[in-house]
Amino acid sequence: MMRRIVLILILMFLSVVGYAQLRETYVGVKGKEYTSFRATLPMTNDVPLKLDLLIAKGLFDVQNMKVRDAYVAYKKQYDNLLPATKDNVVKAGKCHHDFKLTWLSFEKGCYASVIVEAKRTNSKGEKLRNRKSCLLYDLKHDKPLRMEDVFSPRTLTEINQIGGTKHQIYIEKPGYLVLQFLQDNEMKQAEFSFVQNKNAFSSSFLELIEPSLNTPDATEGTLEKEPAKDEQVKDASDTQMGYMLFSNKDYKNALPYLQKEAAQGYDKSQYALGWMYWTGTGVDKNSLHAYRWFEPSAKQGNVYAQYCLAQWYDKGKNYEKAREWCEKAAEKDLGLAYNLLGTYYHNGRGVNKDYKKAMELYLKAADKGVIYAMGNIGILYQKGLGVKRDYAQAEEWYRKALKKDPKYESIKKQLAELEELQNPQRLVEASLDKQLSSSKKVNKNLFAVIIGNEQYEEESAVPYAENDAKVMKNYCLQTLGISEEHLRYVANGGYNDLRRAVNWLRQGLESYEGEGTAIFYYAGHGIPDKSQKSAYLLPVDGDAGDVSSAYSLDELYRVLGKMPARSIIVFLDACFSGTKRDGTMMDSARGVAIKVKKESPQGNVIVFSAAQGDETAYPYESQRHGMFTYCLLQKLQESKGKVTLGELSDYVTREVKRLSFDKNKRSQTPTVNASPALGDSWKQIKLR
Numbered sequence: 001m002m003r004r005i006v007l008i009l010i011l012m013f014l015s016v017v018g019y020a021q022l023r024e025t026y027v028g029v030k031g032k033e034y035t036s037f038r039a040t041l042p043m044t045n046d047v048p049l050k051l052d053l054l055i056a057k058g059l060f061d062v063q064n065m066k067v068r069d070a071y072v073a074y075k076k077q078y079d080n081l082l083p084a085t086k087d088n089v090v091k092a093g094k095c096h097h098d099f100k101l102t103w104l105s106f107e108k109g110c111y112a113s114v115i116v117e118a119k120r121t122n123s124k125g126e127k128l129r130n131r132k133s134c135l136l137y138d139l140k141h142d143k144p145l146r147m148e149d150v151f152s153p154r155t156l157t158e159i160n161q162i163g164g165t166k167h168q169i170y171i172e173k174p175g176y177l178v179l180q181f182l183q184d185n186e187m188k189q190a191e192f193s194f195v196q197n198k199n200a201f202s203s204s205f206l207e208l209i210e211p212s213l214n215t216p217d218a219t220e221g222t223l224e225k226e227p228a229k230d231e232q233v234k235d236a237s238d239t240q241m242g243y244m245l246f247s248n249k250d251y252k253n254a255l256p257y258l259q260k261e262a263a264q265g266y267d268k269s270q271y272a273l274g275w276m277y278w279t280g281t282g283v284d285k286n287s288l289h290a291y292r293w294f295e296p297s298a299k300q301g302n303v304y305a306q307y308c309l310a311q312w313y314d315k316g317k318n319y320e321k322a323r324e325w326c327e328k329a330a331e332k333d334l335g336l337a338y339n340l341l342g343t344y345y346h347n348g349r350g351v352n353k354d355y356k357k358a359m360e361l362y363l364k365a366a367d368k369g370v371i372y373a374m375g376n377i378g379i380l381y382q383k384g385l386g387v388k389r390d391y392a393q394a395e396e397w398y399r400k401a402l403k404k405d406p407k408y409e410s411i412k413k414q415l416a417e418l419e420e421l422q423n424p425q426r427l428v429e430a431s432l433d434k435q436l437s438s439s440k441k442v443n444k445n446l447f448a449v450i451i452g453n454e455q456y457e458e459e460s461a462v463p464y465a466e467n468d469a470k471v472m473k474n475y476c477l478q479t480l481g482i483s484e485e486h487l488r489y490v491a492n493g494g495y496n497d498l499r500r501a502v503n504w505l506r507q508g509l510e511s512y513e514g515e516g517t518a519i520f521y522y523a524g525h526g527i528p529d530k531s532q533k534s535a536y537l538l539p540v541d542g543d544a545g546d547v548s549s550a551y552s553l554d555e556l557y558r559v560l561g562k563m564p565a566r567s568i569i570v571f572l573d574a575c576f577s578g579t580k581r582d583g584t585m586m587d588s589a590r591g592v593a594i595k596v597k598k599e600s601p602q603g604n605v606i607v608f609s610a611a612q613g614d615e616t617a618y619p620y621e622s623q624r625h626g627m628f629t630y631c632l633l634q635k636l637q638e639s640k641g642k643v644t645l646g647e648l649s650d651y652v653t654r655e656v657k658r659l660s661f662d663k664n665k666r667s668q669t670p671t672v673n674a675s676p677a678l679g680d681s682w683k684q685i686k687l688r
């Protein structure tokens with residue numbers, strides 16, 4: 001009785017945990033031995049089926065080494081077995097309407113390879129990426145095979161270096177094992193040959209699969225082993241045969257020679273074999289095999305293998321290792337390596353962005369004839385990154401690249417974009433920058449200072465700041481009715497230019513003895529003082545790391561607040577957190593945005609700021625403006641300048657927040673900060 005209770009408890013426990021295998025041995029009437037096995041198929045999260053388990057059950061003929069019968073069952077319905085046909089697997093799986101299970105198969109041998117592939121479609125019937133869920137089952141020892149059961153310790157280490165999740169193994173064709181894993185939200189796979197790559201597997205696994213090997217003879221490689229000096233091929237002509245055929249693009253005939261030469265340590269052949277696996281030329285594409293040949297070749301100093309190994313790490317987003325190998329190749333003066341290094345500094349991959357360093361590396365690569373570098377130089381000139389924006393230089397570099405490769409599509413696209421920028425009739429100008437409403441009445445009491453700082457001597461450019469200021473100037477003149485004599489326009493102003501502009505405004509307002517009003521507009525870099533958390537405007541000759549070279553915002557408010565005026569309206573299309581318009585940091589040593597304290601305007605000053613706290617003031621790329629300035633100009637155009645500051649504040653805040661979310665997926669919240677002396681009366685002040 002007690003034994004029966006214990007047995008029942010064990011069976012209840014196994015049913016709860018989802019017991020994945022059960023061994024029963026029978027002796028048939030003809031003396032044959034069979035093993036009944038039952039395996040749980042692990043469905044991945046990428047195949048969201050309406051089932052917890054899919055059970056595969058089979059009767060394996062131990063004597064003749066083959067699966068006699070195979071069945072499937074849904075969940076724990078062990079008594080409701082169906083023959084393992086395509087239709088029955090679909091029934092057992094009870095999958096979603098937009099999935100179809102296509103097949104489940106067993107391989108002959110001492111193992112069973114169970115595979116379910118979901119051919120996915122969405123509700124519209126459009127094809128999605130297929131997914132496979134797999135299980136490799138050890139029939140001899142009656143258990144599912146794990147990664148550590150299959151691979152050698154060194155291979156496991158290499159797989160761990162590659163990374164990825166949801167590793168599954170299966171055998172789809174005789175003589176080859178497939179490793180499937182998820183990396184960068186993409187299902188990838190690597191293939192291993194039992195004959196060519198025996199060192200990749202554990203000895204116990206090789207014994208298990210040996211009866212089913214049915215592959216042609218092949219050269220046995222030593223992928224994991226770095227060859228000793230006495231193992232080098234001594235026949236020079238034989239050593240070079242594979243690489244010679246490879247160089248002549250005879251990949252089919254090169255392959256057997258390259259396998260032999262690479263296994264014996266010839267670095268050029270190792271590189272060539274790695275390249276063939278990396279690109280899928282002459283062999284099935286296999287990233288893992290590519291790595292295993294690139295690495296020993298790179299360690300022997302092969303510059304092309306070093307560059308390819310850098311690309312391999314780059315694809316896996318291991319930028320530190322990628323840069324390490326790329327620098328080794330660049331030390332040997334490889335143009336492609338200069339270009340790849342340049343992209344790291346250009347895009348901030350693994351290093352802080354440094355456009356000047358990127359330009360330096362691109363120029364070295366272009367000098368070696370690398371067309372990608374020529375295109376990248378054009379982009380830096382077009383966007384004014386690390387250099388002064390120069391459309392003529394950008395066009396010259398684009399055309400140099402196209403001369404070498406007329407089919408270079410991405411450069412054709414950049415050139416078309418550049419030509420549109422230089423076209424004075426382009427749509428953006430017609431819709432906003434050119435269609436200005438004109439005021440017939442001159443507003444003789446209104447003054448304006450307009451500053452656009454884009455091209456900095458030591459810092460990166462501020463995209464479209466000059467265009468912001470230029471168009472704002474036109475709106476002030478034509479829409480708000482300011483006279484030419486009452487407007488001070490400064491493009492790329494230094495420290496003294498800013499001080500002179502403020503002094504000019506003071507003199508003008510004093511001459512009108514309190515009857516004048518003023519607009520102060522600034523687009524450019526703002527910087528924070530890390531210690532005081534105070535904000536500064538950065539002149540083009542200033543240094544972001546030295547606040548003494550910048551113009552204090554507190555000082556500006558103090559000076560403006562003392563000027564005799566009905567009101568002074570300040571528009572600041574800048575952020576003061578230490579970030580640039582592209583969202584990256586100005587001061588690479590700091591690495592985090594700084595939230596500056598809120599400065600209080602004085603007198604009759606009202607301040608409109610493009611962003612709050614530690615936010616970034618973003619550009620609106622398609623319109624060639626800062627996002628804040630674009631919305632400000634839109635409201636001036638729509639209202640013909642007849643708008644109160646309250647209405648302007650509501651519109652600009654609402655539209656910038658929406659645009660920033662839609663275009664950047666980031667927050668940008670304009671703010672209005674008025675002098676306490678004004679209370680809420682500032683909301684009724686009109687620009688015109």
